[in-house]
Amino acid sequence: MTITRQKRVRVMEMVFLVAVGAAATIVLLPNWRAWLSGGDSGPRRALTRPLRMKVVSPDAFEQLILGLRVHHYRAQPQREASYRDVFYDTENWDLHRRGYSYRFRTRVSGPRAAKYSVQLEQERRFAAEGARKLDITTDLPDPIGDAIVGGAWDRALHAGDGLDAPERLRDLLSELGIPIESVAPRLRAALDRWRFDVTDKGTNWFELDHEIWTFRRFGSTVGGSVATYQDVVIDTRLNREDPELFRRVQTMRDLSGMINGIVPQSLSPFERAVEDLAGEVVRQDAESTKPTR
Numbered sequence: 001m002t003i004t005r006q007k008r009v010r011v012m013e014m015v016f017l018v019a020v021g022a023a024a025t026i027v028l029l030p031n032w033r034a035w036l037s038g039g040d041s042g043p044r045r046a047l048t049r050p051l052r053m054k055v056v057s058p059d060a061f062e063q064l065i066l067g068l069r070v071h072h073y074r075a076q077p078q079r080e081a082s083y084r085d086v087f088y089d090t091e092n093w094d095l096h097r098r099g100y101s102y103r104f105r106t107r108v109s110g111p112r113a114a115k116y117s118v119q120l121e122q123e124r125r126f127a128a129e130g131a132r133k134l135d136i137t138t139d140l141p142d143p144i145g146d147a148i149v150g151g152a153w154d155r156a157l158h159a160g161d162g163l164d165a166p167e168r169l170r171d172l173l174s175e176l177g178i179p180i181e182s183v184a185p186r187l188r189a190a191l192d193r194w195r196f197d198v199t200d201k202g203t204n205w206f207e208l209d210h211e212i213w214t215f216r217r218f219g220s221t222v223g224g225s226v227a228t229y230q231d232v233v234i235d236t237r238l239n240r241e242d243p244e245l246f247r248r249v250q251t252m253r254d255l256s257g258m259i260n261g262i263v264p265q266s267l268s269p270f271e272r273a274v275e276d277l278a279g280e281v282v283r284q285d286a287e288s289t290k291p292t293r
Contacts, residue, residue: 050235057261075196081110085189090182104156116145118165138165185218209233215273227276
Protein backbone atom coordinates (compact mmCIF):
# COMPACT_ATOMS: atom_id res chain seq x y z
CA MET A 1 0.00 0.00 0.00
CA THR A 2 1.45 3.40 -0.97
CA ILE A 3 1.93 6.22 1.52
CA THR A 4 -0.76 8.29 -0.21
CA ARG A 5 -3.24 5.46 0.01
CA GLN A 6 -2.38 4.89 3.70
CA LYS A 7 -3.09 8.56 4.46
CA ARG A 8 -6.37 8.36 2.60
CA VAL A 9 -7.44 5.32 4.63
CA ARG A 10 -6.47 7.01 7.89
CA VAL A 11 -8.46 10.12 7.01
CA MET A 12 -11.50 8.00 6.17
CA GLU A 13 -11.14 6.17 9.50
CA MET A 14 -10.98 9.48 11.40
CA VAL A 15 -14.07 10.82 9.62
CA PHE A 16 -15.91 7.60 10.42
CA LEU A 17 -14.98 7.80 14.12
CA VAL A 18 -16.06 11.44 14.37
CA ALA A 19 -19.39 10.66 12.69
CA VAL A 20 -20.00 7.71 15.02
CA GLY A 21 -19.15 9.84 18.07
CA ALA A 22 -21.56 12.61 17.02
CA ALA A 23 -24.31 10.12 16.31
CA ALA A 24 -23.79 8.46 19.69
CA THR A 25 -24.03 11.83 21.44
CA ILE A 26 -27.30 12.67 19.73
CA VAL A 27 -28.84 9.25 20.39
CA LEU A 28 -28.22 9.78 24.12
CA LEU A 29 -30.73 12.61 24.02
CA PRO A 30 -34.45 11.98 24.58
CA ASN A 31 -36.53 12.26 21.38
CA TRP A 32 -33.25 12.35 19.48
CA ARG A 33 -34.82 12.18 16.01
CA ALA A 34 -36.65 15.44 16.65
CA TRP A 35 -33.47 17.09 17.88
CA LEU A 36 -31.88 16.69 14.45
CA SER A 37 -34.68 18.61 12.74
CA GLY A 38 -35.20 21.22 15.46
CA GLY A 39 -38.59 19.83 16.43
CA ASP A 40 -42.05 20.71 15.25
CA SER A 41 -42.12 23.46 12.63
CA GLY A 42 -44.96 25.42 14.20
CA PRO A 43 -45.57 29.17 14.01
CA ARG A 44 -42.56 31.32 14.88
CA ARG A 45 -43.04 33.31 18.08
CA ALA A 46 -40.89 36.18 19.26
CA LEU A 47 -39.18 36.24 22.63
CA THR A 48 -41.27 39.16 23.86
CA ARG A 49 -40.31 38.48 27.47
CA PRO A 50 -37.92 36.05 29.16
CA LEU A 51 -38.73 32.39 28.57
CA ARG A 52 -39.00 30.72 31.99
CA MET A 53 -38.96 26.96 32.50
CA LYS A 54 -38.92 24.87 35.66
CA VAL A 55 -36.46 22.02 36.07
CA VAL A 56 -38.04 18.96 37.69
CA SER A 57 -35.40 16.24 37.22
CA PRO A 58 -31.75 16.18 38.35
CA ASP A 59 -30.10 15.84 34.92
CA ALA A 60 -32.47 18.00 32.85
CA PHE A 61 -30.23 21.08 32.87
CA GLU A 62 -27.25 19.06 31.65
CA GLN A 63 -29.44 17.62 28.87
CA LEU A 64 -30.37 21.16 27.81
CA ILE A 65 -26.70 22.15 27.59
CA LEU A 66 -26.00 18.99 25.56
CA GLY A 67 -28.89 19.81 23.23
CA LEU A 68 -27.49 23.29 22.65
CA ARG A 69 -24.19 21.73 21.59
CA VAL A 70 -25.98 19.51 19.08
CA HIS A 71 -27.37 22.71 17.51
CA HIS A 72 -23.89 24.28 17.45
CA TYR A 73 -24.43 26.66 20.38
CA ARG A 74 -21.82 27.22 23.05
CA ALA A 75 -23.05 27.86 26.59
CA GLN A 76 -20.23 29.87 28.14
CA PRO A 77 -20.34 30.46 31.94
CA GLN A 78 -20.19 34.17 32.74
CA ARG A 79 -20.83 34.79 36.42
CA GLU A 80 -22.48 33.58 39.58
CA ALA A 81 -24.54 35.68 41.95
CA SER A 82 -26.43 35.18 45.21
CA TYR A 83 -29.24 37.31 46.59
CA ARG A 84 -31.46 37.43 49.65
CA ASP A 85 -34.98 38.80 49.14
CA VAL A 86 -37.82 39.91 51.40
CA PHE A 87 -41.31 40.24 49.85
CA TYR A 88 -43.87 42.63 51.36
CA ASP A 89 -47.65 42.40 51.42
CA THR A 90 -50.63 42.64 53.74
CA GLU A 91 -51.68 39.80 56.00
CA ASN A 92 -54.33 38.82 53.42
CA TRP A 93 -51.95 39.24 50.45
CA ASP A 94 -53.91 42.14 48.96
CA LEU A 95 -51.03 43.24 46.70
CA HIS A 96 -50.53 39.73 45.36
CA ARG A 97 -54.25 39.17 44.78
CA ARG A 98 -54.31 42.34 42.69
CA GLY A 99 -51.30 41.18 40.70
CA TYR A 100 -48.31 42.97 42.24
CA SER A 101 -45.18 42.12 44.19
CA TYR A 102 -42.84 44.34 46.21
CA ARG A 103 -39.36 43.10 47.03
CA PHE A 104 -36.33 44.25 49.02
CA ARG A 105 -33.12 42.61 47.71
CA THR A 106 -29.66 42.26 49.23
CA ARG A 107 -26.83 41.21 46.90
CA VAL A 108 -24.73 38.68 48.81
CA SER A 109 -22.24 37.96 46.02
CA GLY A 110 -21.89 38.58 42.31
CA PRO A 111 -21.04 41.35 39.85
CA ARG A 112 -20.22 44.84 41.07
CA ALA A 113 -23.62 46.48 41.44
CA ALA A 114 -25.78 48.10 44.08
CA LYS A 115 -25.86 46.07 47.28
CA TYR A 116 -29.50 46.91 48.03
CA SER A 117 -32.55 47.49 45.85
CA VAL A 118 -36.34 47.52 45.97
CA GLN A 119 -38.61 46.44 43.12
CA LEU A 120 -42.30 46.95 42.40
CA GLU A 121 -43.43 44.57 39.67
CA GLN A 122 -46.61 43.41 38.00
CA GLU A 123 -46.88 39.64 38.23
CA ARG A 124 -46.69 37.52 35.07
CA ARG A 125 -50.29 36.31 35.32
CA PHE A 126 -51.51 39.95 35.15
CA ALA A 127 -49.02 41.27 32.58
CA ALA A 128 -50.01 41.35 28.92
CA GLU A 129 -47.74 39.46 26.51
CA GLY A 130 -44.84 41.69 25.56
CA ALA A 131 -45.54 44.44 28.08
CA ARG A 132 -45.23 45.16 31.78
CA LYS A 133 -47.48 47.83 33.23
CA LEU A 134 -45.16 48.12 36.23
CA ASP A 135 -41.56 46.98 36.56
CA ILE A 136 -39.64 49.52 38.64
CA THR A 137 -36.35 48.78 40.37
CA THR A 138 -34.61 51.36 42.54
CA ASP A 139 -31.13 51.04 44.06
CA LEU A 140 -31.01 52.02 47.72
CA PRO A 141 -28.20 53.89 49.46
CA ASP A 142 -26.22 51.61 51.77
CA PRO A 143 -27.35 53.38 54.99
CA ILE A 144 -31.02 52.73 54.12
CA GLY A 145 -30.33 49.13 53.11
CA ASP A 146 -28.31 48.53 56.26
CA ALA A 147 -31.19 49.90 58.35
CA ILE A 148 -33.68 47.58 56.64
CA VAL A 149 -31.44 44.55 57.19
CA GLY A 150 -31.08 45.67 60.78
CA GLY A 151 -34.83 45.39 61.30
CA ALA A 152 -36.12 48.83 60.30
CA TRP A 153 -38.46 47.26 57.77
CA ASP A 154 -40.60 50.38 57.38
CA ARG A 155 -37.62 52.02 55.61
CA ALA A 156 -38.34 49.79 52.61
CA LEU A 157 -41.71 51.51 52.26
CA HIS A 158 -40.68 55.01 53.38
CA ALA A 159 -37.30 55.27 51.66
CA GLY A 160 -37.55 59.01 51.03
CA ASP A 161 -38.26 61.25 48.08
CA GLY A 162 -36.70 60.64 44.70
CA LEU A 163 -36.71 56.83 44.86
CA ASP A 164 -39.09 55.58 42.18
CA ALA A 165 -40.16 52.17 43.49
CA PRO A 166 -41.10 53.25 47.04
CA GLU A 167 -42.92 56.35 45.75
CA ARG A 168 -44.84 54.34 43.14
CA LEU A 169 -45.72 51.74 45.77
CA ARG A 170 -47.24 54.41 48.00
CA ASP A 171 -49.23 55.73 45.01
CA LEU A 172 -50.40 52.20 44.16
CA LEU A 173 -51.47 51.46 47.73
CA SER A 174 -53.49 54.67 47.72
CA GLU A 175 -55.12 53.72 44.39
CA LEU A 176 -55.99 50.25 45.72
CA GLY A 177 -57.23 51.54 49.10
CA ILE A 178 -54.63 49.54 51.05
CA PRO A 179 -53.30 51.23 54.21
CA ILE A 180 -49.51 51.45 54.03
CA GLU A 181 -49.21 50.45 57.68
CA SER A 182 -50.77 47.05 56.83
CA VAL A 183 -47.87 46.15 54.53
CA ALA A 184 -45.08 44.15 56.17
CA PRO A 185 -42.52 41.43 55.33
CA ARG A 186 -44.26 38.16 54.42
CA LEU A 187 -41.76 35.92 52.57
CA ARG A 188 -38.00 35.43 52.63
CA ALA A 189 -36.13 34.04 49.64
CA ALA A 190 -32.58 32.96 48.82
CA LEU A 191 -31.59 33.00 45.14
CA ASP A 192 -28.46 31.45 43.62
CA ARG A 193 -28.02 32.25 39.92
CA TRP A 194 -25.55 31.02 37.30
CA ARG A 195 -25.49 32.98 34.02
CA PHE A 196 -24.36 31.65 30.64
CA ASP A 197 -23.91 33.36 27.28
CA VAL A 198 -25.33 31.19 24.49
CA THR A 199 -23.31 31.91 21.35
CA ASP A 200 -23.13 30.69 17.76
CA LYS A 201 -20.73 31.87 15.04
CA GLY A 202 -19.41 34.66 17.22
CA THR A 203 -22.83 36.12 18.08
CA ASN A 204 -24.17 36.15 21.64
CA TRP A 205 -27.78 35.17 20.88
CA PHE A 206 -29.14 34.48 24.35
CA GLU A 207 -28.52 34.85 28.06
CA LEU A 208 -29.36 31.68 29.97
CA ASP A 209 -29.83 31.80 33.75
CA HIS A 210 -29.87 28.69 35.91
CA GLU A 211 -31.65 29.64 39.15
CA ILE A 212 -32.28 27.92 42.46
CA TRP A 213 -34.80 29.61 44.76
CA THR A 214 -35.61 28.78 48.39
CA PHE A 215 -38.63 30.47 50.04
CA ARG A 216 -39.81 30.59 53.66
CA ARG A 217 -42.57 32.46 55.45
CA PHE A 218 -41.07 35.55 57.08
CA GLY A 219 -40.39 34.90 60.74
CA SER A 220 -40.74 31.11 60.40
CA THR A 221 -38.26 28.85 62.17
CA VAL A 222 -35.56 26.86 60.40
CA GLY A 223 -37.78 23.79 60.56
CA GLY A 224 -40.75 25.61 59.01
CA SER A 225 -42.26 25.04 55.60
CA VAL A 226 -39.89 25.56 52.66
CA ALA A 227 -40.60 25.94 48.93
CA THR A 228 -37.67 25.29 46.57
CA TYR A 229 -37.66 25.83 42.80
CA GLN A 230 -35.06 25.27 40.10
CA ASP A 231 -35.63 27.31 36.94
CA VAL A 232 -34.01 28.08 33.60
CA VAL A 233 -34.60 31.57 32.17
CA ILE A 234 -33.71 32.48 28.58
CA ASP A 235 -33.58 36.08 27.36
CA THR A 236 -31.79 38.15 24.71
CA ARG A 237 -30.28 41.60 24.34
CA LEU A 238 -30.65 41.56 20.57
CA ASN A 239 -33.29 43.18 18.37
CA ARG A 240 -36.43 41.20 19.12
CA GLU A 241 -37.79 41.91 15.61
CA ASP A 242 -34.86 40.16 13.88
CA PRO A 243 -36.26 37.27 11.74
CA GLU A 244 -33.15 35.19 12.46
CA LEU A 245 -33.78 35.62 16.17
CA PHE A 246 -37.38 34.42 15.63
CA ARG A 247 -36.05 31.18 14.13
CA ARG A 248 -33.58 30.67 16.94
CA VAL A 249 -36.21 31.38 19.60
CA GLN A 250 -38.35 28.63 18.11
CA THR A 251 -35.37 26.28 18.24
CA MET A 252 -34.92 27.07 21.93
CA ARG A 253 -38.61 26.41 22.58
CA ASP A 254 -38.37 23.11 20.69
CA LEU A 255 -35.27 22.00 22.59
CA SER A 256 -36.80 22.72 25.97
CA GLY A 257 -39.97 20.89 24.98
CA MET A 258 -38.03 17.73 24.07
CA ILE A 259 -36.30 17.30 27.43
CA ASN A 260 -37.95 15.18 30.07
CA GLY A 261 -37.74 17.26 33.21
CA ILE A 262 -37.97 20.80 31.78
CA VAL A 263 -41.47 22.27 31.72
CA PRO A 264 -42.60 25.73 30.53
CA GLN A 265 -43.58 27.90 33.50
CA SER A 266 -45.95 30.85 33.31
CA LEU A 267 -45.63 31.86 36.97
CA SER A 268 -42.68 33.51 38.67
CA PRO A 269 -41.00 31.75 41.63
CA PHE A 270 -42.64 34.30 43.95
CA GLU A 271 -46.13 33.52 42.62
CA ARG A 272 -45.53 29.79 43.09
CA ALA A 273 -44.20 30.37 46.61
CA VAL A 274 -47.31 32.33 47.62
CA GLU A 275 -49.46 29.47 46.32
CA ASP A 276 -47.37 26.80 48.09
CA LEU A 277 -46.76 28.61 51.40
CA ALA A 278 -49.75 30.94 51.76
CA GLY A 279 -52.25 29.66 49.21
CA GLU A 280 -54.79 28.66 51.84
CA VAL A 281 -54.88 32.22 53.22
CA VAL A 282 -55.23 33.72 49.74
CA ARG A 283 -57.97 31.29 48.71
CA GLN A 284 -59.94 31.71 51.95
CA ASP A 285 -59.81 35.49 51.66
CA ALA A 286 -60.88 35.33 48.01
CA GLU A 287 -63.83 33.12 48.95
CA SER A 288 -64.87 35.47 51.77
CA THR A 289 -64.98 38.45 49.40
CA LYS A 290 -67.15 36.76 46.75
CA PRO A 291 -70.61 38.29 46.41
CA THR A 292 -73.42 36.20 47.84
CA ARG A 293 -76.51 35.38 45.83
